[in-house]
Amino acid sequence: MNSRKKIIVLGATGSIGTSALDIARHYPERFEVVAVSAHRNEAQLRAISDEFGSRRFALSGRDGAQAIDAMIRECEADIVVNGIAGASGLSPSIAALESGKDLALANKETIVMAGSLIRKLAEKRGRKILPVDSEHSAVFSLIESQGKENVAEIVLTASGGPFRTWSNERLREAKPEDALKHPTWNMGAKITIDSASLANKGLEVIEACRLFDVPPERVKVVVHPQSLVHSFVRTVDGVLYAQISPPDMRHPILSALSWPERVPNYLEELAFDRICTMHFEPPRYSDFPLLGLAYRAAGLSGKYTIAYNAANEVAVAAFLDRRLSFPGIAATVADTLDGDWSGEPQSHEEIILADAMAREKAEAAIKGHNE
Ligand code: NDP
Ligand code: MG
Numbered sequence: 001m002n003s004r005k006k007i008i009v010l011g012a013t014g015s016i017g018t019s020a021l022d023i024a025r026h027y028p029e030r031f032e033v034v035a036v037s038a039h040r041n042e043a044q045l046r047a048i049s050d051e052f053g054s055r056r057f058a059l060s061g062r063d064g065a066q067a068i069d070a071m072i073r074e075c076e077a078d079i080v081v082n083g084i085a086g087a088s089g090l091s092p093s094i095a096a097l098e099s100g101k102d103l104a105l106a107n108k109e110t111i112v113m114a115g116s117l118i119r120k121l122a123e124k125r126g127r128k129i130l131p132v133d134s135e136h137s138a139v140f141s142l143i144e145s146q147g148k149e150n151v152a153e154i155v156l157t158a159s160g161g162p163f164r165t166w167s168n169e170r171l172r173e174a175k176p177e178d179a180l181k182h183p184t185w186n187m188g189a190k191i192t193i194d195s196a197s198l199a200n201k202g203l204e205v206i207e208a209c210r211l212f213d214v215p216p217e218r219v220k221v222v223v224h225p226q227s228l229v230h231s232f233v234r235t236v237d238g239v240l241y242a243q244i245s246p247p248d249m250r251h252p253i254l255s256a257l258s259w260p261e262r263v264p265n266y267l268e269e270l271a272f273d274r275i276c277t278m279h280f281e282p283p284r285y286s287d288f289p290l291l292g293l294a295y296r297a298a299g300l301s302g303k304y305t306i307a308y309n310a311a312n313e314v315a316v317a318a319f320l321d322r323r324l325s326f327p328g329i330a331a332t333v334a335d336t337l338d339g340d341w342s343g344e345p346q347s348h349e350e351i352i353l354a355d356a357m358a359r360e361k362a363e364a365a366i367k368g369h370n371e
Helices: 015-026 042-052 066-074 087-098 108-125 134-146 168-172 189-197 199-212 250-258 289-299 304-320 326-337 348-370
Strands: 005-010 031-038 056-059 079-082 102-105 129-131 151-158 219-223 229-235 240-244
Touching: 005 015, 005 066, 005 087, 015 031, 015 042, 015 079, 015 250, 031 042, 031 066, 042 056, 056 066, 066 087, 079 087, 079 250, 087 102, 087 108, 087 304, 087 348, 102 108, 102 250, 108 129, 108 199, 108 304, 108 348, 129 134, 129 199, 129 250, 134 151, 134 199, 134 229, 134 240, 134 250, 151 199, 168 326, 189 199, 189 304, 189 326, 199 219, 199 289, 199 304, 199 326, 289 304, 289 326, 304 326, 304 348, 326 348
Parallel strands: 005 031, 005 079, 031 056, 079 102, 102 129, 151 219
Antiparallel strands: 151 229, 229 240
């Protein structure tokens, strides 16, 4: 077959990147990895590049963030997998769409910070944004099969993280090593902390609103500790449709890379040859305030979602450095959101500026908490 899809894998040394490369390894007749990036891990990146015979690689920690953008723009490819962690993923997403490539998007920060700009850009260039975040991948395919006009509500599932059953008192003493023990998913450090605080679900509520163009009232969250149902949609006639598979990010990455086709699966499937329990419960909003704060930000236009994301990134770094308590993460985000973030950002530059201002305000709030 000479119609192999040419793919660029950003964040190739991370959790998402490793899963994307595993797929490329299993379907050499379908996918060709033409370029890869990492931040500092040069040895691993070189090994990946050698294994896949990719023509280019970029190391942003050594050569600057623009090295990734330049590689994307100069490389001929069909689709870019964005598995970069954090706000640094935004600029490469823009570079991918601007240079006419589809975007398989794990980097949710891209949508949280710049949802409307990114969607307009994709439309203008006639390119697709294919969500990799497991919940949004599920919703994307459920909307495709049910028809957007028939979908009344999106219900995102949340594992609940390692602190699902912790009391409020115990949460005050939670340490980074407790938060890093995720019960079902094996992911990078930042998103693992976010799963423990429900900030990850908060970011995903914003992501769903911006990606599927629905108001926050039509996005619900349900805690489902087994992480088997990746999300639901409720159709106007009141029926729930679920997408179900074992928790393995290679499923949504494979869907994004092979869209609009579906390819024969090599991954573990959910078999009903033993007892399978699925449990659902409402989130504990008052003990995990970052979820409610995200709903508030999602409902406001302007730069509130940028501030939410930036403040949370700063606060998580401080928590990992043991400069901030676990409840301090939510307090920092709440303090930062208290500023005036009105006014829709008109450009990438304005988004970057709002992100920097929010980081400053969050750092000041952390200092305040510690005094
Ligand atoms: P990891 O921390 O495992 O990997 C991050 C990758 O990005 C690494 O390759 C790292 O390179 C690179 N990187 C780190 N900092 C920068 C930077 N400043 N500029 C460019 N590249 C950088 O993260 P995950 O794979 O867990 O997450 C990646 C994204 O996917 C996040 O946005 C996350 O929210 C999202 N996501 C992840 C899921 C998961 O299961 N892991 C599930 C759903 C979404 P190096 O190794 O050199 O540091
Ligand atoms: Mg997710």
